[in-house]
Amino acid sequence: MAEPETIGELLSERGISRRGLLKYAAYLASLMALPPWQSNAIADALAAARRQSVIWLSFQECTGCTESLTRSFSPTLENLIFNLISLDYHETLQAVSGEAAEQARRSAMRDNKGKYIVVVDGSVPTRDGGVYGTVAGQSMLQILNDTAAGAKALIAVGTCAAFGGIPHAQPDPTGAVPLTSLIKDKPIINISGCPPIPEAMAGTIAYLITFGRLPDLDHLNRPKSLFGNTIHDRCYRRSFYDKGLFAKSFDDEGARRGWCLYELGCKGPVTYNSCATLKWNGGVSFPIQSGHGCLGCSEPNFWDKGGFYHPLSTPTGHPTAAVGAAAVAGIGVGAVSALLARRAKREATSTGEKP
Amino acid sequence: MPDADSIGSAPPSGAAVVSGVLREVAERLEALAERGECGVIDLKSLPLSDSHLQQLRERLGRGEVSAQLEILGPSEIWETRYPGVWWVRHLGVTDLVAAERIEITRVPDILSAALPDVVTAAQSLNDDLALYATTRRERTDHGRT
Amino acid sequence: MTLLDFARGPALAVSFAVFTFGVAWRVLFLVLLPWSRDRSVARGSAPSAVVGAVRGFARHLWPRKAFAGAARFTTVNGYVMHFGLAIAFFGFAPHILFLQSVFGVHWPNLPSGLVSVASVVTLVSLVLALGHRFVSPVLRLISTANDYFSWFVTALPVVSGLMAVSHLWAPYETLLAVHLLSVALLLIWFPFGKLMHAFLVFVTRSETAIHYSRRGTVL
Incomplete structure (x- = not known):
């Protein structure tokens, strides 16, 4: 039998009816904040589209992003995404290894020149020519530049690829940078989070396949539909914040009653992500619902923002030395100027002038 | 663990959204009656808590038709007390709601x-x-x- | 570094240092100045300097009947503004966290709604004070840039704080950053302008009270 040309044919071959695609389209429209009446058109577009060639590059990362995306195993709606793409290279998931794996990447790049999507998780080490991260004898920096050259678009999944993340955190020994610092001539979508919400990754890829263009992005290149609101804005504990009811420790009465976690360092008010609405593990819960404040993992430099348990309204630095020095200097200047005044008075008195 | 629903919902207030949704359903149903225009309301995109959804379901009631679908996980569709207004609920992994919407149409496309x-x-x-x-x-x- | 990172980090650190330097300088300078000795003979009925100071300070908390009419507005409005500011500053949970992280002490917070009301009242009172300064010919005559700027750096944290709480016009992170920066500005200006009265009011009023009580004047 001939290779299926379109996603519709492929799904039909795999026993998934057009109804399945309609259902997926309804889910996708809701996820990506598309007009709900467009779901029929989305299903048609997906059915007629070719499978999207995807090359997944893993750089300075922990594989948590891949874990997140592949976490649900059952052949269900959320996993339909794996029928929409042809994952041509992914070091963790592909069966082949060594030279055969690199060959797969090169042939995908050749066969789909200008049409493939590059997904990157992990930041790119740039210090000392990028020697701190190599795959198959090539630096990650080199691999990225080579692979991105023929790509249609790049998706940076995870905070490391999007903003540098943990490798970029102080003292940043490898000179880790995000994709946007290196690739200037291709569209880049950032799906930040540590890890990102799986639906956010899958939904964005599906959007690209369906419409052939980028979704609306915010100033940090993140899809507005998923990163348009703060955690705080959609948090079910918000009413307690408004009433001024705060948990003071993780095991006090307020914590048990589910009061706001602002005082325990929750970064929800300044963190843009969909955790409060999409939630995690297929919608079971999210950190705040489990009793822990938001770490702000989908924001740039979240690791270096003065501590996860320090409330947002507090200063991040403890300039004890500077303040101490300022006090000493103030006392010194005050004392000297007072002494000068005393001397001036004494001289004035001794010369007979009235003070 | 605190129950998300018992604690109150995100602003704006859910009660206002419930009546807002019902008004929109009425408008779209009129459009269907007069001009044959179909409409969809995505319930997941609205700040509705479970109890508000329950309220909405009760206000719309159940009509003559209901269907169970088994497509990449279960789905449920029923016509409400108002013919032409359908409640469509798609479940995904572990029976969690993947999409929930009100469709205003003669018959939902996914049925045919x-x-x-x-x-x-x-x-x-x-x-x-x-x-x-x-x-x-x-x-x-x-x-x- | 985002604006909020800058506000929470370097901006506050610098403002703490400048504030400490300025206050230390001005207070110590005042204490060590060659004060003229009061050469008058104290009246027999005159109380000790400390008692005289306390008594005079207390007496000045409210104007005498003769001045009640003229001073009523400034007195009442002044109290409203200062109490409102104190309620908002010491009662709001995020402020207590701020103070706790700086000084290590904390206390129970007031409901956010009450704090918001206090802040709005403070703001209204600040606007009235400024209006009065414009309208009153005498006040207008003696007002300097120092007065207006001190008013400005006091009003700014109140306005930006209210905006941050109500999430008005800009994202919370921006509003919070602006609020913290306005506090930094206030702290930096504090020792060098009229805001220093927060410390010096005790010095000046006591000084006047001691001067008069020594001469047997009952204020």
Whole structure:
């Protein structure tokens, strides 16, 4: 039998009816904040589209992003995404290894020149020519530049690829940078989070396949539909914040009653992500619902923002030395100027002038 | 663990959204009646808590038709007390709601068989019949010898 | 570094240092100045300097009947503004966290709604004070840039704080950053302008009270 040309044919071959695609389209429209009446058109577009060639590059990362995306195993709606793409290279998931794996990447790049999507998780080490991260004898920096050259678009999944993340955190020994610092001539979508919400990754890829263009992005290149609101804005504990009811420790009465976690360092008010609405593990819960404040993992430099348990309204630095020095200097200047005044008075008195 | 629903919902207040949704349903139903225009309201995109959804379901009630679908996980569709207004709920992994919407239409598209599926079905039914005929012939042939 | 990172980090650190330097300088300078000795003979009925100072300070908390009419507005409005500011500053949970992280002490917070009301009242009172300064010919005559700027750096944290709480016009992170920066500005200006009265009011009023009580004047 001939290779299926379109996603519709492929799904039909795999026993998934057009109804399945309609259902997926309804889910996708809701996820990506598309007009709900467009779901029929989305299903048609997906059915007629070719499978999207995807090359997944893993750089300075922990594989948590891949874990997140592949976490649900059952052949269900959320996993339909794996029928929409042809994952041509992914070091963790592909069966082949060594030279055969690199060959797969090169042939995908050749066969789909200008049409493939590059997904990157992990930041790119740039210090000392990028020697701190190599795959198959090539630096990650080199691999990225080579692979991105023929790509249609790049998706940076995870905070490391999007903003540098943990490798970029102080003292940043490898000179880790995000994709946007290196690739200037291709569209880049950032799906930040540590890890990102799986639906956010899958939904964005599906959007690209369906419409052939980028979704609306915010100033940090993140899809507005998923990163348009703060955690705080959609948090079910918000009413307690408004009433001024705060948990003071993780095991006090307020914590048990589910009061706001602002005082325990929750970064929800300044963190843009969909955790409060999409939630995690297929919608079971999210950190705040489990009793822990938001770490702000989908924001740039979240690791270096003065501590996860320090409330947002507090200063991040403890300039004890500077303040101490300022006090000493103030006392010194005050004392000297007072002494000068005393001397001036004494001289004035001794010369007979009235003070 | 605190129950998200008992604690109150995100602003704006859910009660206002419930009546807002009902007004929109009424408007769209009028459009369907007068001009044959179909409409969809995505409930997941609205700040509705479970109890507000429950309220909404009760206000709309249940009508004559309901259907259980098994497509990449279960789905449920029922016509509300108001013909032309359908409640569509798609479940995904572990029975969590993947999409929940109110469709204002004569019949939701997902209920009718799509043409490509019908084409495939016609093909596969013919294949099945041919296969059945072949096996029967073979069996009769075996019986004779 | 985002604006909020800058506000929470370097901006506050610098403002703490400048504030400490300025206050230390001005207070110590005042204490060590060659004060003229009061050469008058104290009246027999005169109380000790400390008692005189306390008594005079207390007496000045409210104007005498003769001045009640003229001073009523400034007195009442002044109290409203200062109490409102104190309620908002010491009662709001995020402020207590701020103070706790700096000084290590904390206390129970007031409901956010009450704090918002206090802040709005403070703001109204600040606007009235400024209006009065414009309208009153005498006040207008003696007002300097110092007065207006001190008013400005006091009003700014109140306005930006209210905006941050109500998430008005800009994202919370921006509003919070602006609020913290306005506090930094206030702290930096504090020792060098009229805001220093928060410390010096005790010095000046006591000084006046001692001067008069020594001469037997009952204020």
